[in-house]
Amino acid sequence: MDEYDDDFPSLDEDGKLDLRHGMWSSLDDRVWEWHARIVVLDMSNNNFAVLPREVGRLKVLRELDISNNKMEFLPVELATCARLRVLHAGGNGLRSLPAELQQLTLLEELVAPDNAITTLPTGIVKLPRLTVLDLARNDLRRLPPELADSPSLEDIDVSGNERLETVPAPMRMNAELIRWACGRDRERARGEADLRAANEELELLCRAYDTERLALREEAARLRAENRELSAQMPRRYMRLQAACASCCAVM
Template identity: 35%
Template sequence: MDRTETLAALRRGDLAGARELRLPDGLTEVPPEVFALADTLEVLDLGRGSLTDLPADLARLRNLRVLFASGNPFPRLPPVLGDCPSLSQLGFRGCGMEAVPAESLPRDLRWLTLTDNRIETLPAVIGERQRLQKLMLAGNRIAALPDSLSAADNLELIRLACNRLDALPSWLMRLPRLAWIAYAGNPAEPATEPTPAARVPWAELEVGALLGEGASGRVHRAIWRGEAVALKLFKGAMTSDGLPAREMEACLAAGTHPALTGALGRLDGHPDGAEGLLLRLLPPHWRVLAGPPSLASCSRDIYHPDLRLDPARALRIARSVAEAAAHLHGRGLLHGDLYAHNTLWEAATGAAVLSDFGAASALPEGPDGTALARIEARAMGILIGELLDGCDVPPENLRALEIACTQPDPAQRPSLTEVAAALAQMTA
């Protein structure tokens, strides 16, 4: 059933007992028939329309956990959201929103997406939302984070790219569970010089089949000078991680490494002016290690239930990713999205490469750079733990490394160079 048919069925009363409702674009108001689902509705997607507010009695949807309203021109996050007793995930991306009232944040808030708005400040009460796990703020006008977030002990992922932060607060790098951070495009990010790269004329390419598509662009198979390559064409729009232009620069600055999908050159002369990169093409039997997080898992990847790993393959995957991340740190880059869903692997051998630089940021020198790198050590520890969960006989020394990487005091975690060295010793 498409979204238009869903709306018609809702109005006929055919959706009694529905737990999820995804309405079509173009709404000017929330259909009153939605409230007939008050006893069951858990996920509501309002589509992209012209909504500027929500019904004052929205809390009648007492089981509503997830609300998406991106692309509607809300001037502020609706205060009525704070009255909804079960609401834990909000998606208000690209709304032109300027204000986030304190009363708009639900008590059990877990995942808040406010990407690509005009927000300058966040209310201090956000630090009181103890379940907050994922905070998406890229593409706003935020100059300072509330100090109350220093108490956000469950915060695991934060996206701050393309704001107005002159500095990252010191408490941010001490949060015990933070594992994924992106802050490119802020004054706080160290300035870097553009990386020299080969220019690849569009006319020299034979562009073939679409291999995949993500938030920042589409990847095609292509032939360049007789060799098969991957061509990533960027969309140019703000993503949840930041601007694609920053992803391009990070991918070029990363240089070459066996466990990275390295850039071969920058595209020139696309007929529509699109920007693009040529990347190393992996063999067709390589696959993504896991799927991205779901609404329920929030910040944790989704693995195929049948995935089983022997210790040798688990160790090889972990070593490849750790070596890739250590290489990036050595080149002054934080990956920011070190995840299994950004890891491509060969099932037969466990060979793996780390991909996707959409959340990458430049690392400052000195203690701040070290502290940020220790955040990524936690992400590595989480990945190791997930690999161990897929092992029939988990290696005990690998479990000890997971514990070291995920300990709550970031300063006590090993560097990715130390992690890579430990994994190399285990696989010797």
């Protein structure tokens, strides 16, 4: 616990626990005693380095704000907060998002700008109620092609991802254009996959042809060797036959 534990805020009557700007680095044990009552948990602008795995016990949690802390990862237990609708996690040091977040089928907002996220799990963009996706100023390289099939997403921001290849920079704050770019990337990927498959089939045919040609060469070499052997034996057989005939004539 922190030295400020005596001043730890209480849960209000609406189920909100407001810990903003408190210089907290750990949660008081009382939080877990309120696990069946916390609807909104605001931990933003503190010194938290870890989101405790016990967060998965908050079964009625609808909004979680952990923005501007020092977290490098999110626990997979967060995915068990089945009623979560809003997740704000910007301004941390997150390197990835757990694929398990795809279990949050009620999630409407995922806001995580100013992190170091390199990939976006495919399952997240398939969430049926997700309308806001903000991953601005991260380190994304590509976006899932499935994003093209996410019409529920009304607000997408992937600006400031300098190494993002999928979407041109001028289009990175326009949901419709981002979906179009992801669809184009998917078609390109399919074309590349078809080309690889055709090349692999051609290589197999070439290897089969080479194997058959080698077998024919070996068979031809064997036949030539037999022919040479037969040719070499023919004079000796002829001389023996001639000598035998001569002997027969002498006897007669």
